[in-house]
Amino acid sequence: MSIYQGSSLRVDLSTQEISRGSTPENGIGGRTWNSVTLLRELDAGIDPLGPENLLCISVGPLTGTEFAATCRIIASAKSPLTGILGDSGARGFFGPEMRWAGVDQIVFSGASEEWKYLYIDNDQIELRDASHLVGLDITDATVQLIDELGDPDLQVAAIGPAGENMVKYAIISCNLARACGRTGMGAVMGSKKLKAIVVRGTKPTRPADPDRFQKACSDLIANIEAHRQFRSRQLYGTTRIMDALADYGVLPAYHYRSAVFEDLEKVSSDALRRDHVVKGKACYNCNVYCSRYNYTSYSEGEGPEYEAQAAFTVKVGGSDLELAVHVSNMVNRLGLDCISTGEVIAWLMECRHEGIISDDDCDGIDLSWGSKEALLKLPELIAHRQGIGDLLSEGTKRAAEKFGTEAKKLTAEVKGLELFSADPRGIKGYGLMNAVNSRGGDHYRGEPMIELTGDEELAMRRVGNPQAAHRLSEEGKGALVNYAEHMGLLSDSMTICKNISCCMDVVDFDLAADAYSGFLGKEISKDDLWLACSHVSQVERDFNLREGLKREDDTLPDRFVNHPIPDGPAEGTTINIHKLVDDYYEVKGWE
Amino acid sequence: MCEVACSAGHFGAVSPALARIRVAKMDETGIDLAIACFSCKEKPCLECPTEALSVGDRGEIVLDSDYCDACGLCAEACPVGAVGFYEEPLFCDLCDGDPNCVKVCPSEALTYETGKEVSLAPFLEVGGTPSQRRVHFAGVMAEPLRKGWAEGRRVDS
Numbered sequence: 001m002s003i004y005q006g007s008s009l010r011v012d013l014s015t016q017e018i019s020r021g022s023t024p025e026n027g028i029g030g031r032t033w034n035s036v037t038l039l040r041e042l043d044a045g046i047d048p049l050g051p052e053n054l055l056c057i058s059v060g061p062l063t064g065t066e067f068a069a070t071c072r073i074i075a076s077a078k079s080p081l082t083g084i085l086g087d088s089g090a091r092g093f094f095g096p097e098m099r100w101a102g103v104d105q106i107v108f109s110g111a112s113e114e115w116k117y118l119y120i121d122n123d124q125i126e127l128r129d130a131s132h133l134v135g136l137d138i139t140d141a142t143v144q145l146i147d148e149l150g151d152p153d154l155q156v157a158a159i160g161p162a163g164e165n166m167v168k169y170a171i172i173s174c175n176l177a178r179a180c181g182r183t184g185m186g187a188v189m190g191s192k193k194l195k196a197i198v199v200r201g202t203k204p205t206r207p208a209d210p211d212r213f214q215k216a217c218s219d220l221i222a223n224i225e226a227h228r229q230f231r232s233r234q235l236y237g238t239t240r241i242m243d244a245l246a247d248y249g250v251l252p253a254y255h256y257r258s259a260v261f262e263d264l265e266k267v268s269s270d271a272l273r274r275d276h277v278v279k280g281k282a283c284y285n286c287n288v289y290c291s292r293y294n295y296t297s298y299s300e301g302e303g304p305e306y307e308a309q310a311a312f313t314v315k316v317g318g319s320d321l322e323l324a325v326h327v328s329n330m331v332n333r334l335g336l337d338c339i340s341t342g343e344v345i346a347w348l349m350e351c352r353h354e355g356i357i358s359d360d361d362c363d364g365i366d367l368s369w370g371s372k373e374a375l376l377k378l379p380e381l382i383a384h385r386q387g388i389g390d391l392l393s394e395g396t397k398r399a400a401e402k403f404g405t406e407a408k409k410l411t412a413e414v415k416g417l418e419l420f421s422a423d424p425r426g427i428k429g430y431g432l433m434n435a436v437n438s439r440g441g442d443h444y445r446g447e448p449m450i451e452l453t454g455d456e457e458l459a460m461r462r463v464g465n466p467q468a469a470h471r472l473s474e475e476g477k478g479a480l481v482n483y484a485e486h487m488g489l490l491s492d493s494m495t496i497c498k499n500i501s502c503c504m505d506v507v508d509f510d511l512a513a514d515a516y517s518g519f520l521g522k523e524i525s526k527d528d529l530w531l532a533c534s535h536v537s538q539v540e541r542d543f544n545l546r547e548g549l550k551r552e553d554d555t556l557p558d559r560f561v562n563h564p565i566p567d568g569p570a571e572g573t574t575i576n577i578h579k580l581v582d583d584y585y586e587v588k589g590w591e
Numbered sequence: 592m593c594e595v596a597c598s599a600g601h602f603g604a605v606s607p608a609l610a611r612i613r614v615a616k617m618d619e620t621g622i623d624l625a626i627a628c629f630s631c632k633e634k635p636c637l638e639c640p641t642e643a644l645s646v647g648d649r650g651e652i653v654l655d656s657d658y659c660d661a662c663g664l665c666a667e668a669c670p671v672g673a674v675g676f677y678e679e680p681l682f683c684d685l686c687d688g689d690p691n692c693v694k695v696c697p698s699e700a701l702t703y704e705t706g707k708e709v710s711l712a713p714f715l716e717v718g719g720t721p722s723q724r725r726v727h728f729a730g731v732m733a734e735p736l737r738k739g740w741a742e743g744r745r746v747d748s
Contacts, residue, residue, distance in 0.1 A: 100607075150719075153607070277745060
């Protein structure tokens with residue numbers, strides 16, 4: 001019997017066989033289980049959208065317990081967008097339900113001939129016909145399943161048209177808008193003809209050492225409530241960061257052509273809350289309830305987070321916030337990653353601005369900055385792979401190949417994964433994180449948030465270098481990114497929300513070790529956890545090296561390295577990414 | 592958090608299936624509503640074939656496990672799906688007058704009020720499972736809220 005008390009499911013879509021084994025013992029949970037599974041079981045060079053890819057979906061030993069905000073699922077596979085390791089986490093309520101069903105990990109292999117969904121009701125587990133769900137967006141498919149199964153308490157993880165059509169940055173969504181967003185996990189699910197996973201579970205989680213576990217849970221709640229950002233996160237969620245990024249001079253206005261956005265007030269977090277937010281929304285067992293429900297004249301839905309808000313306003317040079325909120329709702333329903341989608345559109349607009357492409361190259365769609373027509377039409381075309389959408393559904397790296405060298409120079413991606421809505425030149429730790437992390441250009445792998453605090457004492461405590469607390473400093477950033485990477489891995493493995501653990505920095509390895517030890521009734525030290533994360537960091541590196549990754553891939557686009565921020569508070573700044581990567585490699589002990 | 596606090600407080604284990612307060616969630620309309628026993632005027636749950644149920648000092652429903660044969664009729668009778676069932680019926684016991692769920696609610700959406708009589712008569716004929724009745728009740732209760740949204744009301748207005 002595994003100490004984790006659950007099980008691992010193997011679902012072969014080719015043969016439609018389901019088998020049940022014990023939970024993996026190697027690693028902490030979540031991403032660590034998945035990464036180890038992928039390194040061990042995949043052959044190098046496989047087609048990410050072929051039946052030989054595996055889609056692993058895991059929770060962790062603390063998911064669905066009293067430990068706050070520990071609610072995520074982590075979906076992992078070889079990424080069709082980047083060709084290296086892909087994984088992404090989704091919050092909400094699906095993860096706890098999966099845990100209560102006694103399922104810790106699901107590994108999908110093969111590919112079905114017909115569309116299916118996986119149904120789990122505690123120990124009743126079966127593949128069912130999903131042909132009637134094909135073509136439905138994520139909201140409609142989820143509501144249809146809840147209605148036809150007659151159980152409003154069940155949880156659904158689904159793909160939309162984008163996943164069905166294997167758009168390379170398609171998402172898997174829980175609770176309609178909580179997405180495994182990055183690296184195209186929805187495309188892998190679509191390649192297996194798996195439309196949804198439905199889960200209902202009632203098996204309680206019970207700590208082995210209740211007193212110790214309860215103390216860890218209480219400590220976490222106390223840390224959250226005492227945090228200076230507690231209230232602002234309740235009110236604004238991640239959208240609170242927009243004003244700060246403007247102050248730091250790292251807004252990506254007009255696709256990184258300016259760090260100053262003249263209509264900031266129109267698209268700010270205050271404007272969003274004032275005009276479009278009708279209600280707060282929470283994930284499982286979280287007192288921060290940082291998500292928000294929006295209501296606009298176009299549509300309603302949950303969100304947006306900062307990334308969608310900024311991508312569909314500042315980054316595309318648009319100041320129509322209501323339109324941006326609607327586009328966020330729309331990409332959620334279609335099943336597209338808002339970060340990649342926003343980056344694709346903003347890059348196209350910059351190409352058009354530079355005269356590299358014309359509207360005629362894009363089905364006659366107006367590609368001027370902030371174009372309403374582009375924002376409304378392109379996500380639909382991409383999700384359905386229609387017209388220009390077919391090319392754009394491949395991501396900016398591949399799409400740029402069609403438009404030539406000049407278009408390629410304007411892309412903002414690392415290893416094929418599109419970058420976030422901030423400028424890495426003015427936040428060096430984030431720049432380094434984007435350059436080196438194991439899933440490509442992404443800030444959320446682990447948040448080097450300390451560099452935004454200026455808190456030298458915290459930087460000293462976490463990474464032994466007070467300079468790491470300053471965003472424009474290049475000192476201590478290798479150690480900072482290594483720490484943030486470990487914290488991200490720990491969070492993805494225990495499946496706690498990274499806004500809590502990484503951004504608010506209210507969980508450290510000591511508290512995590514107490515929670516694990518208390519829940520499992522087995523002594524796990526903070527050093528054990530750190531080493532487990534170090535080990536999996538190396539596992540992920542080995543996976544990517546096996547896929548042909550080279551040291552020179554650990555970099556940032558030329559536009560950030562050799563061209564300074566043109567205006568605003570960080571004017572004149574570039575990022576010395578080679579020096580930063582050298583520092584990071586030294587910390588990692590890599591050649 | 593209310594479900595977790597209730598479940599953990601009573602059983603030392605966590606699952607909404609063990610909770611005596613349940614959240615009806617309708618993601619497609621943005622509505623969430625925590626539902627526990629209102630100690631309603633009608634109390635249809637009291638039609639217990641083995642007479643295992645009585646009303647306590649605070650108006651809470653008290654289960655005598657010695658008499659209960661776990662038929663589940665009480666859970667089926669509740670018009671808003673507020674009676675849980677896990678091996679035996681689960682009734683909100685108000686945590687001796689200091690409910691855990693109220694204490695942990697971060698948005699202060701829950702209050703413990705005494706001396707207020709609630710009628711659930713309009714919901715007595717609602718069919719379906721307890722969870723479907725919770726969702727139905729939440730949908731009806733949220734109608735003014737959603738109407739406000741359509742008329743331009745926002746969270747801070």
